[in-house]
Amino acid sequence: DIQMTQSPSSLSASVGDRVTITCQASQDISNYLNWYQQKPGKAPKLLIYDASNLETGVPSRFSGSGSGTDFTFTISSLQPEDIATYYCQQYDNLPLYTFGQGTKLEIK
């Protein structure tokens, strides 16, 4: 099975900061990676698909990059409403989808 390792597991940042989360796959997954935002008590929301494509309606301060085994998710200027847990998800090993363990983002 493909393992997805996210880091850090938690992160504290100030409003306006640039925030970066990484996701590492245990093997090459090309660009078969998505990113989700989950706010407390809510379902996850798709932000980035195919590693770098912004889902319709998602603010442009969110971005993704990477391919192969190393991926990065970035918030260019942190806003208070961005407080959430972020997950990566791979789909290279279909039909099995696996998620990273999540990164909890808090305001400093």
Add this chain to the structure above:
Amino acid sequence: QVQLQESGPGLVKPSQTLSLTCTVSGGSISSGSYYWSWIRQPAGKGLEWIGRIYTSGSTNYNPSLKSRVTISVDTSKNQFSLKLSSVTAADTAVYYCATAYEGSNAFDIWGQGTMVTVSS
């Protein structure tokens, strides 16, 4: 815009079968090329994909749960369902239904989730 809504018992006894239904509104479950999935999340933990059913009725399951999972579709009711047998406390979680277009494999529509507790 397609919307999903989970329903089912919030409490299931150990060794029994957990049964949940996801109702699709705003579109037909049998139109288009969509995979209809179940995903769960224990309290304070990450997301685990359980399995999916395609518009045609074909299914795929997470190997870790495959022996206990059945996903089915009822096109007449525009619903798909999850059955998880022989449940234990480890199956206590919020259960989500979600959908992904065949060509994308990104879960772009989710239900709100339903909490299921396994306890006697």
